[in-house]
Amino acid sequence: MRRTTTVLFDLDNTLIPFMPPIKAWAHTFAHHADPHHESAIAQDLIDATLNEVEDPERGLEHVAEAWGLNGATRHATEEAWQAYEAALEPYTGICGLLATLQQQGAKLGIITDAPRERAWHRLTQTNLAQAFQIIITRDDTPKGKQGPEPFQQALRILDVEPHEAVMIGDWPAYDAAWPRRLGMQAILAGWGFEPDHAPNPSKPLNIPTAGTPSEIPSMITQTPPRPKRTTSKLQASLTAFEAQAGAT
Numbered sequence: 001m002r003r004t005t006t007v008l009f010d011l012d013n014t015l016i017p018f019m020p021p022i023k024a025w026a027h028t029f030a031h032h033a034d035p036h037h038e039s040a041i042a043q044d045l046i047d048a049t050l051n052e053v054e055d056p057e058r059g060l061e062h063v064a065e066a067w068g069l070n071g072a073t074r075h076a077t078e079e080a081w082q083a084y085e086a087a088l089e090p091y092t093g094i095c096g097l098l099a100t101l102q103q104q105g106a107k108l109g110i111i112t113d114a115p116r117e118r119a120w121h122r123l124t125q126t127n128l129a130q131a132f133q134i135i136i137t138r139d140d141t142p143k144g145k146q147g148p149e150p151f152q153q154a155l156r157i158l159d160v161e162p163h164e165a166v167m168i169g170d171w172p173a174y175d176a177a178w179p180r181r182l183g184m185q186a187i188l189a190g191w192g193f194e195p196d197h198a199p200n201p202s203k204p205l206n207i208p209t210a211g212t213p214s215e216i217p218s219m220i221t222q223t224p225p226r227p228k229r230t231t232s233k234l235q236a237s238l239t240a241f242e243a244q245a246g247a248t
Contacts, residue, residue: 004185004220006160007101008151009132010169011112013192015094016122021087022046025056029080033064033072041067055115088125091191093213098131100217107158109134111151111167113144113174134158145174151182166220168210170194176207187219 012018023046030041041063049059064073101108109132112119116137123129134157141149155162162183169175170192179186188209210216 004106004164004166006107006109006155006158006165007216007220008109008111008154008165008167008179008184010167010171010175010189011110011114011119011122013170013194014091014168014175014189015110015128016088016090016126017192019194021084021122022049024087025080025084028083029060029073029076032076032079033069034067037067041069055118085125088122090126090128091213094128097213097216098128102131104217107160108132109136109154109158111136111145111154111169113138115139145178148178148182151178151184155182155184168216172205172207176205180207185220187216189213 009015023042026042026045026049027038029045030038034041044066045059045063048062049056051059060073060077064070069076098108110119110123112135114122114137116139119135119137120129123132123135129135134154136150136154138144141147141153144150151167155165158165162179163185165179166185166187167175167179168187168189170189172188176186176188186207188205188207190209190211191213208219210219
């Protein structure tokens, strides 16, 4: 029996909370740009930012134009980004978990559907980037985690088999579906569940769920090496015959 050698993480709501920094950014901007309409502007800014695929600059342009704030955005934007970065911090226990996995010799990677620039900004601001051998973002594959490519890419780069890897994330549809199809272990980060994608208690998913990061090391399964496939001479002959027959 051998321990899983590779641990792959989602980023938002797994390593770092996603919404608190966004809310701090939006409310700080709105407060400095137009304090009389802070709540409404902040909500519009949050909605516009998410609709623009996490691009705050484009979201800000739309909201500033809609509210006629173009003359008051410079100072408000500076204050907002300071609030955003001040709110960026890993979940409690994440740094300890990464240190433990590193001490055990695990290869660590990130697979996220966040845009590359936004993902790297969050990782560098929280001093997490250096812990990972690979960071695969939405910009690196055609469909992101809606397809198998980012997981296959991670396995290929790290030179590991699917049964040697585990994927940890908060969203079952994206962080568990394809990893399990590919033969990887999946663990849900229960500490990061959001209402719009949390598992339904009445419909169990049969996916291991960790309540805190400290639970992860004991949940990573011990898996035996899979036997190498061997092909007999008879099987090889049949395969060659079928291929020849199909070509004629």
